[in-house]
Amino acid sequence: MREVTYLEAIREAMSQEMRKDDNVFIMGEDIGIYGGAFGLTNGMIEEFGPERVRNTPISEAAISGCAVGAAMTGMRPILEIQFSDFIMIAMDNIVNQAAKTRYMYGGKAQVPIVIRLPGGSGAGFAAQHSQSLEAWMTHVPGLKVVQPSNAYDAKGLMKAAIKDNNPVLFYEHKLLYNTKGEVPEEDYEIPLGQADIKKEGSDITIVATAIMVNKALEAAVELEKEGISVEVIDPRTLVPLDTATILESVKKTSRVLVVYEAVKRSGYGAEIVSMIAESDVFDYLDAPIRRLGGLATPIPYNPVLEKAAVPQVDDIVQECKKLMNK
Amino acid sequence: MASEVVMPKLGATMEEGTIVSWLVQVGELVEDGDPIAEIQTDKIVMEIEAETTGVLLKTLYDAGTAVKVHEVVAYLGDEGESAEGLGDDLSKSTKAFGEKLEQTVNETTAINEVSVWACDKIRRTPAARKLAEESQLNLYDIAGSGPLGRIQKIDVENYLQQQDTKRITPLAKKIADDQGIDYKQIEGTGSHGKIRKEDLVSTPVTNEKVMVLADKRMPFKGMRKVIADRISASAYTAPHVTLLSEIDMTNCVALRQDLLPIIEKVEGLRISFNEILIKATAFALKQNPNINISLEGQEIVYHSHVNIGMAVAVPDGLVVPVLRNVDQKGLAAITSEAKGIGKQARDGKLSPDDMQGSTFTISNLGMYAIDGFTPIINSPNAAILGIGRIQKKTVVVNDELAIRSMMNLSLSFDHRIIDGAPAAAFLTDLKDVLENPFKLMI
Numbered sequence: 019m020r021e022v023t024y025l026e027a028i029r030e031a032m033s034q035e036m037r038k039d040d041n042v043f044i045m046g047e048d049i050g051i052y053g054g055a056f057g058l059t060n061g062m063i064e065e066f067g068p069e070r071v072r073n074t075p076i077s078e079a080a081i082s083g084c085a086v087g088a089a090m091t092g093m094r095p096i097l098e099i100q101f102s103d104f105i106m107i108a109m110d111n112i113v114n115q116a117a118k119t120r121y122m123y124g125g126k127a128q129v130p131i132v133i134r135l136p137g138g139s140g141a142g143f144a145a146q147h148s149q150s151l152e153a154w155m156t157h158v159p160g161l162k163v164v165q166p167s168n169a170y171d172a173k174g175l176m177k178a179a180i181k182d183n184n185p186v187l188f189y190e191h192k193l194l195y196n197t198k199g200e201v202p203e204e205d206y207e208i209p210l211g212q213a214d215i216k217k218e219g220s221d222i223t224i225v226a227t228a229i230m231v232n233k234a235l236e237a238a239v240e241l242e243k244e245g246i247s248v249e250v251i252d253p254r255t256l257v258p259l260d261t262a263t264i265l266e267s268v269k270k271t272s273r274v275l276v277v278y279e280a281v282k283r284s285g286y287g288a289e290i291v292s293m294i295a296e297s298d299v300f301d302y303l304d305a306p307i308r309r310l311g312g313l314a315t316p317i318p319y320n321p322v323l324e325k326a327a328v329p330q331v332d333d334i335v336q337e338c339k340k341l342m343n344k
Numbered sequence: 345m346a347s348e349v350v351m352p353k354l355g356a357t358m359e360e361g362t363i364v365s366w367l368v369q370v371g372e373l374v375e376d377g378d379p380i381a382e383i384q385t386d387k388i389v390m391e392i393e394a395e396t397t398g399v400l401l402k403t404l405y406d407a408g409t410a411v412k413v414h415e416v417v418a419y420l421g422d423e424g425e426s427a428e429g430l431g432d433d434l435s436k437s438t439k440a441f442g443e444k445l446e447q448t449v450n451e452t453t454a455i456n457e458v459s460v461w462a463c464d465k466i467r468r469t470p471a472a473r474k475l476a477e478e479s480q481l482n483l484y485d486i487a488g489s490g491p492l493g494r495i496q497k498i499d500v501e502n503y504l505q506q507q508d509t510k511r512i513t514p515l516a517k518k519i520a521d522d523q524g525i526d527y528k529q530i531e532g533t534g535s536h537g538k539i540r541k542e543d544l545v546s547t548p549v550t551n552e553k554v555m556v557l558a559d560k561r562m563p564f565k566g567m568r569k570v571i572a573d574r575i576s577a578s579a580y581t582a583p584h585v586t587l588l589s590e591i592d593m594t595n596c597v598a599l600r601q602d603l604l605p606i607i608e609k610v611e612g613l614r615i616s617f618n619e620i621l622i623k624a625t626a627f628a629l630k631q632n633p634n635i636n637i638s639l640e641g642q643e644i645v646y647h648s649h650v651n652i653g654m655a656v657a658v659p660d661g662l663v664v665p666v667l668r669n670v671d672q673k674g675l676a677a678i679t680s681e682a683k684g685i686g687k688q689a690r691d692g693k694l695s696p697d698d699m700q701g702s703t704f705t706i707s708n709l710g711m712y713a714i715d716g717f718t719p720i721i722n723s724p725n726a727a728i729l730g731i732g733r734i735q736k737k738t739v740v741v742n743d744e745l746a747i748r749s750m751m752n753l754s755l756s757f758d759h760r761i762i763d764g765a766p767a768a769a770f771l772t773d774l775k776d777v778l779e780n781p782f783k784l785m786i
């Protein structure tokens with residue numbers, strides 16, 4: 019099969035949907051001729067024109083407000099927040115308007131928007147452009163939160179997000195943009211709320227999100243050499259969360275490590291851990307559930323410190339050994 | 345008037361105890377606090393002590409008999425007192441299993457340990473708890489291998505696997521394993537069909553089922569290999585000379601009797617001769633710093649502190665945990681540490697650090713019928729002390745025959761770095777302090 023990058027897969031998903039449905043359009047800062055901060059929308063203005071690829075002023079409040087309004091009138095906007103860190107400016111429109119409207123109007127109005135959010139550290143963008151704040155959004159009822167870890171998932175999930183009638187926060191990891199994967203050209207969708215077992219194993223279940231899925235898979239290869247068999251689960255969507263797949267795996271392995279890049283304290287991994295601990299699968303646990311997350315620090319600019327602030331492959335390997343009492 | 349000796353109730357759940365051995369012969373004199381018999385409960389081996397001074401008039405049960413708690417097991421009385429009729433009406437009421445306990449049982453565990461263990465909350469994972477519950481197992485019976493002794497699922501599974509095999513006494517299992525007998529085919533005659541030693545021997549050898557006694561072969565590796573390498577290295581590089589000396593331990597026996605209740609009150613532990621010997625050795629080493637040395641590479645190290653390695657037998661091997669700065673510690677502290685580290689050793693919970701840094705080693709075989717032996721030095725230490733059993737003997741004291749508690753000490757030393765005279769001086773000083781233990785107070 020052909021291989022495309024994560025970034026191209028997202029562009030392809032949006033373009034395909036825009037060709038099928040005239041109501042779908044994209045808006046954001048410099049997404050036209052410039053192609054957006056990461057070049058993700060390169061070439062789209064040529065195909066779809068400035069009406070459907072709309073450059074906006076540098077105001078996240080304005081972009082999100084326009085998007086909510088457009089969606090309520092029947093459009094299906096996709097907006098790009100240049101760095102996910104800037105979502106704070108758009109927060110009132112997302113949390114107080116987008117998330118509430120469908121509920122408060124008894125379903126008569128809805129806000130089918132997709133908010134694309136490049137997040138994560140590792141690219142040298144320092145403290146205000148490198149955060150992983152997805153957990154904030156998972157706390158608000160009415161919002162869906164997606165975090166793809168590879169090109170194939172990114173395309174399928176983007177299509178499902180565009181078709182969903184609720185506001186969807188679509189977190190893209192900057193370091194994944196240029197990673198390649200096999201992606202079919204044809205139309206396919208990955209339903210929101212369906213986790214994926216990226217690798218089967220018998221000793222430890224690692225539930226990892228976004229780029230940590232890839233790191234966990236690397237760690238699994240190392241651990242395999244030492245006789246530790248790791249199962250890697252990617253929830254793919256945080257809300258709704260596919261609890262059944264996670265619990266089934268924990269029942270099998272009886273040990274859990276949850277890995278996420280966001281600050282460990284109050285990160286979404288804590289929610290996954292609580293869900294497991296509260297479930298009937300508790301009885302199958304043979305070790306305390308462990309979490310591996312980012313340090314409670316702003317992301318440093320220094321590249322060595324930047325790496326040290328978030329989990330790396332070796333950290334995952336060490337945590338797994340601890341879980342095995344090794 | 346004869347006084348009764350009863351089977352003590354050592355724990356809330358104890359219903360009976362088995363007499364492992366009588367430590368005193370009928371007709372022998374025992375003093376208040378002397379051990380009379382060794383008994384075994386389902387958890388521990390203990391001694392029954394005399395509560396008065398007197399002569400053992402009569403024992404009602406043979407070794408190997410299980411006796412209910414509070415039942416009379418023996419009588420103490422005055423010398424020459426008749427033992428006739430004593431306990432005649434009692435012996436019928438007691439259930440006698442007759443299960444012989446022929447394993448060697450030496451370790452006595454303190455009484456309070458039972459109660460602490462019983463009320464302690466168990467560390468176990470949910471998975472281990474669930475499996476134990478489903479299998480109707482008591483988690484208290486299972487040893488945990490996880491951090492802080494946490495019981496993991498694998499521990500329960502291992503335990504179950506053992507249970508799956510037939511009920512068999514430890515001795516019979518050892519014989520069966522050693523001789524390669526498939527005991528699963530054997531019908532046991534013990535309680536609940538437990539296989540006993542006798543069942544193995546009397547297994548009918550028919551034409552269909554011929555018992556093949558194959559030699560057992562074990563790989564020479566692991567702890568056995570480490571021990572072997574270290575012993576060889578020491579024996580073949582350090583020229584050993586062993587000095588022997590017979591010590592009159594009578595004063596130490598008295599000292600121990602006096603200290604027993606005091607230390608038990610402080611530490612909840614019963615002081616052994618082992619701890620007194622450790623203390624006295626440290627004292628003598630302080631007086632003879634030229635013995636407290638090690639040969640490390642091209643240097644002879646004269647240690648500023650006294651760290652005594654204590655050889656402890658563990659299943660299939662031997663470990664030497666180290667008691668540190670013994671010269672600065674009192675007997676209560678030494679007792680607590682020695683018992684603690686001994687238990688850790690037998691439970692396999694010593695860390696490598698616990699076995700590092702000895703400056704001198706003691707190997708005590710006094711609990712066996714060993715009068716003396718020539719130990720091999722625990723390199724890089726320069727000397728090791730071997731301890732034999734304490735036995736009453738007739739000796740000449742002030743030109744008269746007397747019965748004294750005698751014990752042999754043997755000191756093996758590395759003749760490359762210790763000469764005969766200083767070694768002899770050290771052993772003489774050690775003999776002096778053991779025969780006059782009040783010197784320990786100096």
